[in-house]
Amino acid sequence: MNDRTFFKSLTTPYQAIPHGVVVFLGIAVWVAVLAVWFALTFGGFVKPMFLPKPNEVLNTALALAADGTLWEHTYASVQVVIIGFVLSSIVAVPLGLTMGTYRVVQAFLDPLVNFIRYLPVTSFVPLFILWIGIGIEQRVSVIIFGIFFQQVVMIADAARSVPRDLVNAAYTLGTRRRDTVWHIVFPATLPNIFDVLRVTMGWAWTYLVVAELVAARSGLGYISLKAMRGFQVDVIFMAIAMIGILGLLTDQIFRVLRRVAAPWAN
Amino acid sequence: MLNNPNTATRSSDISVEKVALRYGTGEGAVLALDGLSLNVKKEEFCVIVGPSGCGKSSLLYLIAGLEGRTGGMIKVGGRPVSDAGADRGMVFQAYTLFPWLTVRQNVEYGPRRKGMPAAERNRIVDHYLTEIGLAAFGSHYPSQLSGGMKQRVAIARALANDPEVLLMDEPFGALDSQTRHAMQQLLLSVWEHSKKTVLFVTHDIDEAILLADRVFVMSGRPGQILADLTVPFERPRDMDLVMEPDFIAMKREILGLLKNNGGH
Numbered sequence: 276m277n278d279r280t281f282f283k284s285l286t287t288p289y290q291a292i293p294h295g296v297v298v299f300l301g302i303a304v305w306v307a308v309l310a311v312w313f314a315l316t317f318g319g320f321v322k323p324m325f326l327p328k329p330n331e332v333l334n335t336a337l338a339l340a341a342d343g344t345l346w347e348h349t350y351a352s353v354q355v356v357i358i359g360f361v362l363s364s365i366v367a368v369p370l371g372l373t374m375g376t377y378r379v380v381q382a383f384l385d386p387l388v389n390f391i392r393y394l395p396v397t398s399f400v401p402l403f404i405l406w407i408g409i410g411i412e413q414r415v416s417v418i419i420f421g422i423f424f425q426q427v428v429m430i431a432d433a434a435r436s437v438p439r440d441l442v443n444a445a446y447t448l449g450t451r452r453r454d455t456v457w458h459i460v461f462p463a464t465l466p467n468i469f470d471v472l473r474v475t476m477g478w479a480w481t482y483l484v485v486a487e488l489v490a491a492r493s494g495l496g497y498i499s500l501k502a503m504r505g506f507q508v509d510v511i512f513m514a515i516a517m518i519g520i521l522g523l524l525t526d527q528i529f530r531v532l533r534r535v536a537a538p539w540a541n
Numbered sequence: 542m543l544n545n546p547n548t549a550t551r552s553s554d555i556s557v558e559k560v561a562l563r564y565g566t567g568e569g570a571v572l573a574l575d576g577l578s579l580n581v582k583k584e585e586f587c588v589i590v591g592p593s594g595c596g597k598s599s600l601l602y603l604i605a606g607l608e609g610r611t612g613g614m615i616k617v618g619g620r621p622v623s624d625a626g627a628d629r630g631m632v633f634q635a636y637t638l639f640p641w642l643t644v645r646q647n648v649e650y651g652p653r654r655k656g657m658p659a660a661e662r663n664r665i666v667d668h669y670l671t672e673i674g675l676a677a678f679g680s681h682y683p684s685q686l687s688g689g690m691k692q693r694v695a696i697a698r699a700l701a702n703d704p705e706v707l708l709m710d711e712p713f714g715a716l717d718s719q720t721r722h723a724m725q726q727l728l729l730s731v732w733e734h735s736k737k738t739v740l741f742v743t744h745d746i747d748e749a750i751l752l753a754d755r756v757f758v759m760s761g762r763p764g765q766i767l768a769d770l771t772v773p774f775e776r777p778r779d780m781d782l783v784m785e786p787d788f789i790a791m792k793r794e795i796l797g798l799l800k801n802n803g804g805h
């Protein structure tokens with residue numbers, strides 16, 4: 276490949292670019308972010324109270340990792356996210372598929388789901404504390420409340436967009452009506468389901484931190500709040516970075532799962 | 542000529558009697574079919590031609606039981622049609638292979654639903670994959686196939702289920718003419734081996750005459766049968782037939798019918 280076509284491939288809309296370039300750019304953006312961070316802190320442009328030096332954040336992280344605090348709180352957060360996410364998903368997926376497939380179910384649930392979907396989750400946090408206290412159940416409830424109705428709506432949309440003739444073809448091949456969801460709609464929407472799960476997993480993290488900031492005795496949101504009271508801005512940054520890393524990790528896991536479970540859709 | 546109507550019903554595999562179909566109600570209602578009748582005999586290959594929007598697809602969907610008729614009677618194999626069923630296979634104009642299944646699994650789908658044992662299933666799938674010339678593509682996904690290959694698999698999938706009749710709704714409509722001609726030849730050879738009753742819809746008159754034992758010419762909406770023409774040409778037929786004077790004469794006759802009754 277000569278220079279001209281190389282440059283052209285980079286500047287052509289939708290054109291695939293070499294894998295090496297993808298990796299290089301993915302690293303470059305982090306190098307750039309860190310460089311700006313170093314420049315701002317070591318250059319003295321920002322007070323350390325507001326923005327800690329990168330190496331201090333790393334040192335804090337290493338220290339808290341060594342004494343187990345970091346892992347304890349990370350584990351607490353991950354546990355709540357997974358419980359909330361799994362409980363929500365195992366109900367939302369079949370319900371969403373049924374709602375998208377059967378108009379009668381849609382007619383019954385649509386008004387309710389779309390009403391609740393627009394209520395701000397945060398406004399329910401005090402209510403949940405009142406009802407269920409500040410234990411793990413409260414945080415799980417906030418996550419479920421935050422993502423369940425969104426999952427239902429998005430999965431119902433996916434189910435509705437299954438081509439009608441795909442279902443018709445299945446009927447002419449002997450598929451029974453009551454098997455339609457399981458035999459046709461579910462496999463047809465599997466790639467979409469994974470996309471919905473991947474996106475809502477990100478939201479689950481957001482709602483978890485909201486819940487932990489308000490009422491919790493463990494978790495990454497909780498140690499951030501505690502750190503704020505002690506002006507330990509480096510701990511806050513560490514917690515944010517940890518959440519980001521976990522988010523990146525779950526995102527990759529869902530990509531792999533999708534590729535394995537729906538190999539035809541790549 | 543049959544003068545006893547009962548004999549006609551008994552010897553025909555598909556019998557459509559005075560069928561009407563209305564979509565919607567009130568002001569926006571569309572009368573797609575009105576009093577349409579036709580008969581297709583066992584092992585016969587019949588083709589419907591008609592202007593776009595005259596209700597050809599609707600008629601096939603009614604026979605398949607995918608749509609409920611407003612009036613009239615449809616019988617397949619002597620039994621009244623009330624719902625979709627595996628006895629009426631269909632190949633659609635849109636690509637309807639299951640994208641999550643491989644070519645092999647797609648063809649296997651119907652027999653599997655019936656609970657057929659694996660050994661027998663494999664034998665049938667192998668047979669049809671060979672028949673359509675895609676034996677080497679068994680483990681491909683539909684997204685990896687060309688349009689013509691997809692429709693070949695769709696034909697194999699319908700036949701592997703061993704339906705009583707095969708309904709085909711412009712299955713080659715989206716293909717380029719080269720591929721379409723190859724598909725027509727392939728369909729004829731598959732049909733000659735399987736001897737299914739076929740009702741095939743097209744708006745391509747060449748295709749209709751080339752494939753059919755009989756051609757039904759439909760009027761514009763609401764669709765009715767204008768003419769029921771027996772195609773006299775010997776089988777096997779090939780593309781050269783298109784240049785024969787008799788072929789051209791028949792084509793001209795159909796064109797004339799369509800021109801004068803193209804609907805409103």
Ligand SMILES: Nc1ncnc2c1ncn2[C@@H]1O[C@H](COP(=O)(O)OP(=O)(O)O)[C@@H](O)[C@H]1O
Nearest residue numbers: 564571573592593594595596597598599600762
């Ligand atoms: N689901 C539907 N609802 C309302 N009108 C329809 C529907 N399907 C088809 N039609 C109308 O019925 C007529 C016949 O349609 P169709 O059977 O698809 O015609 P063809 O296959 O001959 O082109 C058309 O006017 C079309 O607009």
Ligand SMILES: [Mg+2]
Nearest residue numbers: 597598599711
């Ligand atoms: Mg049509």
